[in-house]
Amino acid sequence: MNKIELKMEQKERKQKRNIDYYIYLDYSESLVGYIIIQNEKIPDLLPRITKLHHYKDIKNKKAYIQSVKRILEKNSIEQFLLKCRIKGLKDNLSMFIDIVDFVKKYDNCKIFASIDNNQFIAFTKLLDMIPHKEHVIVVKESDLKKGSVEYKLSLIIDTKLNIERLSK
Numbered sequence: 001m002n003k004i005e006l007k008m009e010q011k012e013r014k015q016k017r018n019i020d021y022y023i024y025l026d027y028s029e030s031l032v033g034y035i036i037i038q039n040e041k042i043p044d045l046l047p048r049i050t051k052l053h054h055y056k057d058i059k060n061k062k063a064y065i066q067s068v069k070r071i072l073e074k075n076s077i078e079q080f081l082l083k084c085r086i087k088g089l090k091d092n093l094s095m096f097i098d099i100v101d102f103v104k105k106y107d108n109c110k111i112f113a114s115i116d117n118n119q120f121i122a123f124t125k126l127l128d129m130i131p132h133k134e135h136v137i138v139v140k141e142s143d144l145k146k147g148s149v150e151y152k153l154s155l156i157i158d159t160k161l162n163i164e165r166l167s168k
Contacts, residue, residue, distance in 0.1 A: 019137070020109035021082070023099055024154045025123065026116045026141065028055075028161035032095055033086035035157045036102060041080045042149065048075035052155040055162045062166075069163050077156065084157075086164050092119060096126050103127070103136055111136045114144060114154050 022042075025034040037045065051071050058064045078084065083102070087095060096119075103111055113136055115123045120140050127133060144151040 018110045019112045021102075021106060021111045022150070022153055023102070023111060023113040024141075024157045025095065025099065025114070025119060026154070026157045026161055027089060027092070027119060028158070028165050030089050031086055031161050031165050032089050032092045032116075032119070033084070033157055033161050033164075034095055034099060035081050035160075036083040037080065037153060037156075038082050041082075042153070045077070045080040046149065046152060048077060048080075049152060049156060052152070052159050054155060055158060065163055065166055068159055072159070072163075081156070084160070086161060092122075096123055099123075100126060100130060103133065104130055107132055107135060109135060112150065113138045114141050114150060115139070116141050 020039050022037045022039070023034060024037075025032070027033070052068060053064070055061065055064075072078075083098075085095065085098065099113070103113075115138060117140050120138075124138060127136070127138065139150075141154060144154055
């Protein structure tokens, strides 16, 4: 690793330490949802979500959903989420507005937002309409590094959406 790459990696690590809130927006077929997690809750939350995996990687999907639903309830995952909403895909604009309002309200905090690839362009256009958004780091869900903290946290909303979708 050369000096430039090393400096970039150190800068990224420093940026992650300064993040106050993590926002994950995802969708699954006819549902869209988001979660907001406060940075202080992450050390307690991570050990409770080790069994979560990306739904498309699971072979026995029905058994996985039943198992992971019990795990989420047993580990009281909801108490670690500042905010969690799941709605029909037609309500994606109201979800975007909720997130944008949160970003505006917490303009003195560093915010990391992971947005589903299919919603990314529409969300970033809406976010561009607000001034002073330099405190927000927006990334596509597909750009999350597998195994990273950000990736693991994104599995929470992915799993919750799949549980909700399959329970209907």
